[in-house]
Amino acid sequence: MTKHEFLNLLEQRLIVLNDDERADLLNEYEQHIEMKMQSGLSEEEAIADFGDPEELIKELLEAYHLNTDYQPQNRFAANITYGVKSCAHFLSSTFESLCQQNKKSLFQSFLRLCGLGIFLGVLYTFGALFCHMLHSFLVYTLPFGSSIGRAVYQLIELCLYLIYMAFTIYLIIFFIKRYILIDYKPLEQPAACHYSSTEPVFNFDFDGAKNYAMGAREQAGETIARMRMKAAQSKEMRLAEKEGSEKAPFRIPFPDISLSTLCMKVVIWCCRFVGFFFLLFAVCSALGLIAGTATAFVFVVMGYSIIGPFLIVLGCTLLSIVVTALLIQFVFGIGGAKI
Amino acid sequence: MNAQFKKGVLELVVLISLAKNDMYGYEIVSEVSKIIEVNEGTIYPLLKRLTNEKYFETYLRESSEGPPRKYYHLTRSGKAYKDELKEEWLTFNESVTKFIMECDSL
Numbered sequence: 001m002t003k004h005e006f007l008n009l010l011e012q013r014l015i016v017l018n019d020d021e022r023a024d025l026l027n028e029y030e031q032h033i034e035m036k037m038q039s040g041l042s043e044e045e046a047i048a049d050f051g052d053p054e055e056l057i058k059e060l061l062e063a064y065h066l067n068t069d070y071q072p073q074n075r076f077a078a079n080i081t082y083g084v085k086s087c088a089h090f091l092s093s094t095f096e097s098l099c100q101q102n103k104k105s106l107f108q109s110f111l112r113l114c115g116l117g118i119f120l121g122v123l124y125t126f127g128a129l130f131c132h133m134l135h136s137f138l139v140y141t142l143p144f145g146s147s148i149g150r151a152v153y154q155l156i157e158l159c160l161y162l163i164y165m166a167f168t169i170y171l172i173i174f175f176i177k178r179y180i181l182i183d184y185k186p187l188e189q190p191a192a193c194h195y196s197s198t199e200p201v202f203n204f205d206f207d208g209a210k211n212y213a214m215g216a217r218e219q220a221g222e223t224i225a226r227m228r229m230k231a232a233q234s235k236e237m238r239l240a241e242k243e244g245s246e247k248a249p250f251r252i253p254f255p256d257i258s259l260s261t262l263c264m265k266v267v268i269w270c271c272r273f274v275g276f277f278f279l280l281f282a283v284c285s286a287l288g289l290i291a292g293t294a295t296a297f298v299f300v301v302m303g304y305s306i307i308g309p310f311l312i313v314l315g316c317t318l319l320s321i322v323v324t325a326l327l328i329q330f331v332f333g334i335g336g337a338k339i
Numbered sequence: 340m341n342a343q344f345k346k347g348v349l350e351l352v353v354l355i356s357l358a359k360n361d362m363y364g365y366e367i368v369s370e371v372s373k374i375i376e377v378n379e380g381t382i383y384p385l386l387k388r389l390t391n392e393k394y395f396e397t398y399l400r401e402s403s404e405g406p407p408r409k410y411y412h413l414t415r416s417g418k419a420y421k422d423e424l425k426e427e428w429l430t431f432n433e434s435v436t437k438f439i440m441e442c443d444s445l
Contacts, residue, residue: 021387028364028383028409035365038404050380063384064391 003033006047013057017064025060094176109179111262116175120168122286127164129285129317131157284324285317292316345375351428353385354413354421357395363408386411394420 014022036046138149292313356370368379389395394417399407
């Protein structure tokens with residue numbers, strides 16, 4: 001084995017070490033081989049004195065308390081596998097949690113999902129409205145050619161769509177994590193290497209690291225304890241509910257809330273989740289749209305062209321938004337002024 | 340020579356060699372090889388381990404014949420560890436030799 005082969009082998013197998021440590025070690029070995037060669041031995045002989053390279057590597061890894069069977073993996077493949085597996089794990093946990101819930105909480109989840117759908121729908125409507133106005137602005141108002149305007153508009157529209165999609169996906173995942181999965185444990189990350197002992201292994205500030213790790217562990221422990229308590233509480237509540245429904249076998253296992261209460265709950269949840277003002281604007285603009293569309297429809301039926309009704313719809317929506325804003329400002333005194 | 344004997348004693352020999360004066364890797368290996376025959380490659384992991392456990396300190400010193408060399412210095416805790424190991428070895432050696440003399444006379 002030549003000196004280069006030997007050192008490369010060591011470098012590969014010791015990839016798990018700190019860069020500095022590894023470089024240091026390889027440096028020492030190189031110097032040793034050099035000095036042996038100076039005292040008369042050939043390269044082959046100098047390396048032969050080290051014995052079996054595999055044994056040597058094993059001893060080196062043991063000196064760092066590392067798993068001697070570690071082989072460096074293809075990181076990229078490992079990460080991809082991890083990504084796919086954790087998606088599958090997430091979905092299966094969701095389904096499991098859903099199956100474990102009783103009818104009442106399942107219905108609640110469904111309501112929440114409806115609320116989320118309403119929110120996303122409203123958001124989409126606003127986005128579409130904005131896109132329409134932008135389109136008109138770009139194509140008809142700006143001085144450069146309408147084809148350029150259209151191209152720019154398409155680009156912006158595409159970006160908005162992408163943002164909207166990303167936001168939707170994020171919201172759905174957030175929603176699932178918050179309300180459906182209680183005991184979700186994410187998959188373990190692909191380990192870069194396996195330590196056979198829990199002692200710090202690299203050449204760095206041991207005491208500082210220990211203190212920091214202990215502090216972090218305490219904090220993490222507290223958070224975990226709190227989360228566990230919450231989970232335990234919600235579990236107990238669900239169990240209590242289950243027991244309650246089991247004790248009265250003749251009751252229909254369907255949540256006994258009236259339709260109005262249901263609607264109220266949905267609205268309240270939307271308000272809480274979405275924000276009061278946004279919902280108000282949404283409601284008002286929806287009303288405005290409906291009123292405007294009705295009027296526009298009447299006009300279209302009566303034979304007028306489409307531009308007029310479109311402007312009427314737009315006008316009604318904007319008017320309702322403005323009126324609502326003024327109402328909020330002056331009647332409820334939220335902006336500062338009060339009648 | 341029995342590998343287990345060598346392994347146990349290697350640490351002690353390295354510590355005692357460094358107690359006299361600071362040396363660099365190759366020097367330590369040659370010193371130890373005079374006392375016990377050992378695979379030279381395995382001394383470096385030992386040096387690394389003892390450095391990680393703060394028994395040695397290392398520093399670089401320029402050399403006239405090539406790149407700067409890393410010198411090992413015995414710390415105070417290293418000295419205490421060396422004394423401890425020396426005591427253990429002498430006691431151990433004494434009792435085993437005595438046992439051999441009594442039970443299995445040459």
